[in-house]
Amino acid sequence: MKKNGILLLLFITSNLIAQNNSKDETEITKLIQSNWEINNKGNIDVRLMSDNGHYAFNSTGGLMIYDQNPNNRKNEWDYVSLQPKHIKVISLVQGKAAIAMFYSEGSMKPKGSPAVSHYMTRVTEAYIKENGKWVIKTAHYSPISSGSGTSQIGSRSEDN
Secondary structure: OHHHHHHHHHHHHHHHHHHHHHHHHHHHHHHHHHHHHHHHHHOEOOOOEOOOOEEEEOOOOOOOEEEOOHHHOOOEEEEEEEEEEEEEEEEEEOOOEEEEEEEEEEEEEEOOOOOEEEEEEEEEEEEEEEOOEEEEEEEEEEEOOOOEOOOOOOOHHHOO
């Protein structure tokens, strides 16, 4: 009897964990897709970064940047048409921290920088829950060999 009770408890616990992981995956996947739909229409970045600062390796191939006030400076484009593809989200701490990995593909022209007609990068973004919302705490964007990252260096507008 005890063995059956323990097995039932394990089954229920693993099912609850899977449901919570699935909830994080669904929320962050929808957030990524929605953010890029809005970005593509408005030419201004609507992604939220952590209020406590944001670290990133950008697609320029440059050094890591740290931005203390990332939500005060937003990427702006003359035009942008980027699509996230093959999004995979892994929950690290249910409802609190997760990693998203995907490809970003399309074209863009950041304000004040050259156009990128074949933007293709691998994206890894670490999300945390702040004030009830998923925000990006760290990110790594690296060009795919047949594509290009951005060309500007040292400005926040390269966070793509």
